[in-house]
Amino acid sequence: MIKLSKSDYDKIVAHAQSEAPIEACGLIAGELNGNDKIVKKVYILTNVDHAEEHFTLDPKEQLFAVKDMRANGLTPLGNWHSHPVSPSRPSDEDKRLAYDSSASYMILSLMDDEPVLNSFHIEGDKAEKEELVIVQD
Amino acid sequence: MKITVAGIKKEVADGLTVAQLVIDEKVETPEYVTVTVNDDFVDHGQFEETVLKDGDTVEFLYFMGGGQ
Numbered sequence: 157m158i159k160l161s162k163s164d165y166d167k168i169v170a171h172a173q174s175e176a177p178i179e180a181c182g183l184i185a186g187e188l189n190g191n192d193k194i195v196k197k198v199y200i201l202t203n204v205d206h207a208e209e210h211f212t213l214d215p216k217e218q219l220f221a222v223k224d225m226r227a228n229g230l231t232p233l234g235n236w237h238s239h240p241v242s243p244s245r246p247s248d249e250d251k252r253l254a255y256d257s258s259a260s261y262m263i264l265s266l267m268d269d270e271p272v273l274n275s276f277h278i279e280g281d282k283a284e285k286e287e288l289v290i291v292q293d
Numbered sequence: 294m295k296i297t298v299a300g301i302k303k304e305v306a307d308g309l310t311v312a313q314l315v316i317d318e319k320v321e322t323p324e325y326v327t328v329t330v331n332d333d334f335v336d337h338g339q340f341e342e343t344v345l346k347d348g349d350t351v352e353f354l355y356f357m358g359g360g361q
Contacts, residue, residue: 210358213358215327249359250361256321266350
């Protein structure tokens with residue numbers, strides 16, 4: 157299970173909507189509790205591709221985020237990105253570029269009126285949906 | 294000499310290169326790893342020539358990207 161606060165969920169949605177039709181992206185960090193992941197901080201990073209169908213995290217911002225996680229005792233948990241006009245599921249490219257099987261890959265779809273956020277465990281070409289719980293702050 | 298790798302201080306041999314450190318640290322998918330030394334990004338083509346110095350701070354950043 158992966159837990160995300162409502163305020164962090166809103167932060168992701170708001171940024172993704174503001175960036176659309178460009179894909180938005182960022183990192184998630186927090187705590188591991190057994191098999192559960194608890195997201196304590198969402199990082200918004202620049203998509204250096206500035207593209208509607210691709211994203212790459214800005215390495216300089218990624219470096220800053222990694223240091224911030226360490227300074228705050230947070231564990232890197234994975235990343236998130238938006239699909240402005242496609243479903244909340246990993247594309248072939250998402251799976252091909254998912255190098256860390258311990259990470260959670262969150263994908264926010266904006267294709268419908270209501271945003272849809274799912275989290276995935278990706279290993280090789282297999283993606284498995286994780287139980288995602290949005291909790292009130 | 295002592296260097297810091299991903300926030301952890303380590304004793305390593307003098308003359309250690311970034312390329313050798315990547316091997317020693319058993320970095321997964323090294324072709325997709327970006328390395329910084331004292332916050333400066335090191336090009337992949339410079340891994341062999343980049344010799345670390347006492348007190349250096351090294352970070353490994355894994356490429357993160359995708360597409361819909």
